[in-house]
Amino acid sequence: MRQKVVIYARVSSRGQETTGHGLSSQEARCREYAASKGWDVVASFPDTISGGVDFMKRPGMVALLSFLDAQPEENFIVLFDDPKRFARSTKYHLELREALRARGAQIACLNFKFEEDSPENEFIETIIAAQGELERKQNGRQVAQKMKARMQAGYFVHRAPVGLKYETQKGRGKILVPDEPLAGVIREAFEGYANGRFGCQAEVKRYLESFPDFPHLKNGKLAQQRVTDILTQPVYTGHICSERYGINWLKAQHEPLISLETFDKVQERRTGKAKAPKRKNIGNAFALRGIAVCACCEVPLRSSFTKGNGGTYAYYLCQTKTCESYGKSIKRDQIEGEIGEIVKTLQPNPASVRMLSAMFRHIWQARRAQAADVLRQGKRQIGQIDKEIDRLLDLIVASSNTTAIQKYEEKIADHEASKARLAEKLAKRSEPKGTFEEKLEPAITFLTNPWKLWETPGPMQIHLRRLVLKLAFKSRIKYCRDQGPRTPEIAFPFKALGGLPDPKVWNGAGEGTRTPTPKAPEPKSGASTNSATPARLSDPYPT
DSSP: OOOEEEEEEEESSHHHHHHSOHHHHHHHHHHHHHHHHTOEEEEEEEEESOTTSOGGGOHHHHHHHHHHHHOTTOOOEEEESOHHHHOSSHHHHHHHHHHHHHTTOEEEESSOOOOSSOHHHHHHHHHHHHHHHHHHHHHHHHHHHHHHHHHHTTOOOSOOOTTEEEEEETTTEEEEEEOTTHHHHHHHHHHHHHTTSSOSHHHHHHHHHTSTTOTTOBTTBOOHHHHHHHHTOGGGGTEEEETTTTEEEEEOSSOOSSOHHHHHHHHHHHTTOOOOOOOOOOOSSOTTTTTEEETTTOOBOEEEEEEETTEEEEEEEBOOTTSTTBTOEEEHHHHHHHHHHHHHTOOOOHHHHHHHHHHHHHHHHHHHHHHHHHHHHHHHHHHHHHHHHHHHHHHHHHOOOHHHHHHHHHHHHHHHHHHHHHHHHHHHTOOOOSOHHHHHHHHHHHHHOHHHHHTOOSTTHHHHHHHHHHHHBSSOEEEETTTEEOOOOBOHHHHHTTOOOOHHHHTTOOGGGSOOOOOOOOOOTTOSSOSSSOOOOOOOOOO
């Protein structure tokens, strides 16, 4: 009767399984050896796991032992390629040897001959097992040293996070680069959570789940821990942190997906320290929302649309119930036209423009000097932080108190984070780019003729009108339904340049100064719409 054999093959990682031929070549060699001996191979059990772990945690070995337990009457030979495939730990090698012996199985190896039990053979086998363990630990140490050295050089070495991928570049090896379109998704998740678009992490989670191809989805759902891992991953900021290798906020070689400022805002929101962000959505049809206030109660006018007479009409109105103008509507074209007349009068004289150019040049030079001074101060602060880190490292070397060492390491991590934030701020506060003339031209164009920007047609008109009003006036504009706009407080640049508006417009002269507006149905007093269709009211733009 031919001897029955089971084959055991093992590689240390998934990478070796997918990129190499370790498992298949081991099995082929074992089958060839069994054929030369006249043995029958009845089963093969592969493993993809380190040999230094408990053999009962290796799926393939557990399956092999279960196979032997199911056939106790059979005497199998367990065949493997090399002692290192059997186990790479002296302890587990000997324990596995006993586990197979207890099941009546013999051991056969292509590269080592297991002799009959004797003190000498047991000693030799133990030495071989110990040698395998030594090589495993030495390899692990070398890999760890190489990984640490590469990380200290600014290269991330762990698995690429979602939104980034590795790309091999000449002279640099593998380096992280954006993995589109996932990079844009991750960037939007961070920025949306930082600016308040997403109110909580659950909303970020739903946003990520809206992309069917997003990694780690199970039945269309993403584990909340995955979201937390993404939002707390410093590598997205272009920095490397590694508790294992003692690296804190080291500037990385890859380009960041988000700024460190955005990352910090996200962490503040996660810990509940952030303030509610200012609402950005102030409408795209009303230029004066949040800027024009009722002259009676000084509360920002609200806006609405009313349907009637076959069309849709836009209005501003006061919604303060205690105000005498409550519910009385003002046509949008009327109020914006009258305020536009004020903008039209903001025209500086030529002499003031020449003076302004000289002032700008002086400010430009001062700004360059200030930027250079800021850079010097920042570099000095970074140098002081480095000295403090060196001092703490010396204390760690001299100390034997575990608690004190831990405190020193925490302080070093805080200093490294502060240095990274300071370096990012310095990068943003560099000297002005471009020439003085390139920067001056748009500013002079606006100051000499803000009306031109006000009248710019197209989808950006509302945005540009708001920009003009914020730059041209220091405060909100009070508007009276019967008398028109009150005297606005003009901004310093226009006041200094001598652009004085027409007194008739400043005094709110009434109907004679208003811009003609198209006919539209006048809502009844106390209501913002007709009886046919209710108005859609919007909240006033917050201060």
